[in-house]
Amino acid sequence: MSALLEVEGLGVSFPLGGWPARTLRAAHDVSFSVDRGELVALVGESGSGKSTIARAIARVTPAAAGAIRLDGVDVLKTEPRGPSQAYRRRVQMVFQDPFASLNPVHRVLHHLERPLRLHGHATGADARSRAAELLDLCGLRPGADWLDKWPHELSGGQRQRVAIARALAVQPDVLLADEPTSMLDVSIRTDVLRLLQRLRDERGLAVVLITHDLAAARLVADRVLVLYAGQLMEEAPAATLLSAPRHPYAQLLVAASPRVGRSLDHDLPARPGRPVVVDPGSGCPFAARCLIAEPRCATVDAPIVEVGPAHRARCHALTG
């Protein structure tokens, strides 16, 4: 049986114009799947394409290549002109900035009531009690007390809970959370991450967590996918990826992440540089920074190879 959400060979590019025309390749040949009751983290730095991939799955950014299958149906084929209302209901997104994602001139209730009514999940007075339940679920208890508050009365963490409650109002199957904690204070990040985990466990949601923070991914994700310059470099169970990364870029990311007893004396295992996403050509995008790069790395796309149970990486050095 196939997984709930399958992404295969996804490519997203943006034309930049100019003469000769240049193209920004934001995502290239990205494949992964997320099942019900699973939380998968897409980890990468700026320019890695992690948000673009989420937006392509939400279909707010058009995909240039590949397939996005929900319950085995490739929606890029069946709904080529844009997502159906049914798809938009089943795949919901939570954004990074909780200060921008709520409308300042509407109370909390309005944000929850609208999706409930538009998607036919509640009418009249029923909407109010359903909205209160959603807030309860998201840790604003008792929910009824929060319905009449204005966004400006809420802290960042509380707003993010409202944003998550709004996404849940339409009973989605997939929740795409784009850096939901990066604008929150450290002391409340854990709580919001735990909420995503609870939704996975109690509601069987498939959660895709977009983050730059390996510690956050390690805390709540079942699997971690590492992206660089729009390509999937490595995928592994969270514990494996953090303890035994195989791709040189994943190793760099792990080495640079905060750790107990970190010292600033050791040099990172890579040359400085940035991902090249404008007209990148073929070859491994990390080759120029990689300490073990071979001549073929700069010219030939590396294949994804299995390196262990549920563990794969895209590197020539691992092909033997």
Next chain:
Amino acid sequence: MADVLLTVRGLEVSYLTADGPVRAVEGVSFDLRRGEVLGLVGESGSGKSTLVRGLLRVLEPPGAITGGDVHFDGIDLLAASEDALRALRWRRISIVPQAALNALNPVLTVGAQIVETLDAHGETSPTRARARAAEVLELVGIDPTHLRSYPHELSGGMRQRVALGLALACGADLVVMDEPTTALDVVVEHELLQRVAALQAQRGFAVLFITHDLLLLDALADRVGVLYSGRLVEIGPADVLARGGRHPYTRGLRAAIPPALGEDRVPVALDGSSPNLRSPPSGCRFHPRCAAADAACRVTETTRRELGPGHLVASHEEAP
């Protein structure tokens, strides 16, 4: 003590609003020795940015210093004239801001900005200023060919390094760093912190490092101060605070952070959020969120107690 460079005593900074003054920083006292790296950590609303602006005398109205003393190498900073301050800035006290993109002038080349700064602070020969500008870039690991680059042509990490170079260009004794790595990816952050640590060791300037990231200070700082709701609740040697610290807020903050790599613990979220400064809680400001709070905490102000060499904590006398 002769080796104390900056003395802050009972500093109070308020925002004079139409509804009366809001005290954003209150009773903050600490010393910074020559060549020392002092980290100040705080969440949003802790007053860390207000504190820095206050002691550098760059507060904008309605912000105003409403009490306390700040002495820099024997000079009363709060009484100093604008001319006296101008003589200190860059030559003796400099700042690395959070977002270097906003701190650099977009229409001037990097070289022109460094030359301008040197020129304004005592370098009279244009030829020598240009040569020194090249040295400044080399100091922070940027190829001098970038003297001709405009800020937008540099990556975020390079811009931040230019800002670091500018701050060091005139040989300041005190470099204030206001969240210099917040906008950077982990790999670039590690590279910048490494460079700060190396240059600090080599040149011996003192650093006041403001951040919301407690883990970052473990590796960088000699001492760490923790701000909560405008007050310094604990200050002590970095290794003592790295082991957890004493104040319930310090301990709670560390416990709430997702575990770093190599750390095996279950994070415990800190309930509640920072108090509203317009109506702060009585007694210890942390008491509404503190699991160890008793009746005294709710009514009595805390006092500073010394727990070890250079380790001060705001607490009640009867606390262990």
